Every structure is written in structure tokens, then in C-alpha cells.
Amino acid sequence: MRAFYGTHLSNGFMLGTAQSPSPAILADAFQRSGASVATVSLRRESGQDRAGQDFWQMIQSLGVHVLPNTAGCHTVKEAVTTAHMAREVFDTKWIKLEVIGEEDTLQPDVFGLVEAARILTEDGFQVFPYTTEDLVVADRLLHAGCEVLMPWGAPIGSGKGLNNVFGLRAMRAHFPDVPLVIDAGLGLPSQAAAAMEMGFDAVLLNTAVAKAGDPAAMALAFAQAVAAGTLAAEADPMEPRDMAAPSTPVIGKAFLS
């Protein structure tokens, strides 16, 4: 697996921490799956509410890499300010950069994304941009200083899988040295396996685990799918073909007709 800003992950399974039925179930999902990265966020805290402090202690106990996000940000300024706050709170240069551009699909505002990525990389951040499979945007992000790209599989929370397999294959082929993460839209472990078989370096998902009837079991299923897909990619899959090709040798077959 390609390194993420010099960090080698033990596996390509990144798991979001939102929407879990309980903190205990969330911890169980990480422990059973062995997910290597946890995404986290920032929200307002004041008065007697101390939920954030308890959550942070739980995340630290997991022993995983922490990837803060800028979820919910719609402008460059919002995203950049949130990134600075996240860097201080979580003590990491890593930032999953989201600049949302459209409400129905939650697709990124790629123009704002490139601008925010440039500002943040110049300020020493290691940016994981949530982007589309658009090759031109990807190139602009790399020029802005990003060393990782995170194209969507499908709209966030949709569970539709890999919506544009052609586009994602093209992206993988076009940027052979860039770590690529499928972020968002995965609903089933088979879709994660497919992404890894295509040569992606990791998958990042949240809703598919959090909304499963048994989140910890689903997390484990995803981890196994990621492992299978990773091994398959390393094993150099065969090329598909249109016509049949007999797998059993025909030479020496008895003449019985």
C-alpha cells in the first residue's frame, strides 16, 4: 500500500465514528475490524455538556490514526478555520478536507476545495481532499500540494457503491503513484472489495457500518473485504475477455460421439 504522507497504515480500512448507536458499539466496531483510521469532527461545546471530552478519551483508547474532517463546511473560510481548530484539538496535521457544494448530493465544491487545499498545505497541513473522480480537479489538487486524493464512490450516505467505475479506473491509472481513497457512498463489503481490487489504497466509510443492524459485525465484514481486495490487487488479476476460453485442457479428451 502507498504511504499517506509518509505514514504506512496496517490496512486500508478507514472508519467514520458518526451515527453509531452507542460509544460501546463504536469501540467494538473498531476492535473487531482493526480499522486503521478513525475520522472525527468538531462541534460546539459549552455549559454542562461534556460529551466531547468523553468521546475524545474513547477515541484515544482505540490506538488508531485520527483523521479530523471539515464536514458541513460550505465555504473556503469555514473549512480553513475548522481545519485550524482541528489541528489544535486533535494534534495532527492530517485533515479530511470537505467543502460541500450542493445539498442534494453533498458533492464537493471542487473550486473551493482546490483553494482551501492550497491555503492549508501552504500552512503545513497534510490534506486529504474529498473530491470527485474528475481528473482535471485531481491534477489541480496535486498541484495545490495534496499528496492524497479521496474520490467519492457515490453520494455520502447513499450506500450505492462505485457509481462511476470507468471514472475511478481512469483515475487509478492516471495517478499510479498517488495514494487514492474511496471516500463515501459504500454500502456493502463487496463494493469495498471491488475498490481495493481496482488498486485503490483504502476505503473510508461510516454509514454502512453505523446503520447496519449489527455494526461491529458489519465493520468486521468490511475489514475482511478490504483484506481480500487488497490481496487480490497484489496478486495481479487476470484480464477479462469477451469469449469463453476452456479452462479444462481439450487435448487427450476421449472421442465419444
Place this chain on the structure above:
Amino acid sequence: MKLLLNGTPREIDARTLTDVLLAEGLGTAKVATAVNGSFVPAGLRATTELRDGDAVEIVAPMQGG
């Protein structure tokens, strides 16, 4: 002083951003702060003087995808 703390109008006896955190019982908590939309690093909170009507944001770790 009248402040907009995390979006809610509040009357808080405070001169600096540090005073606000102490008043909220968040003096040692894992939080980040912003005033009027601009990030204020922890090291600058004690010298960041507030004015009536300032919008103060205090955020803490939370679940995210």
C-alpha cells in the same frame, strides 16, 4: 458583557477569551476557539480581549464521518 456564545446570546462576566472558557468550566477541556469567525490559538486566548457583541465559538471533539 453580551456575547454570542456558540450561537446563543449570553451575558458573561469576561474580559478575555480565557475568561469565557473559565466561566463555562472549560478551562482545561480539549476545545478550540474562534472569535468572529477567525481561529484563536490556545496561546492567544489570554490576550484576546472581547467586545460587546462578539461571536465566540467553542468546539470540542465529536463523532464524524
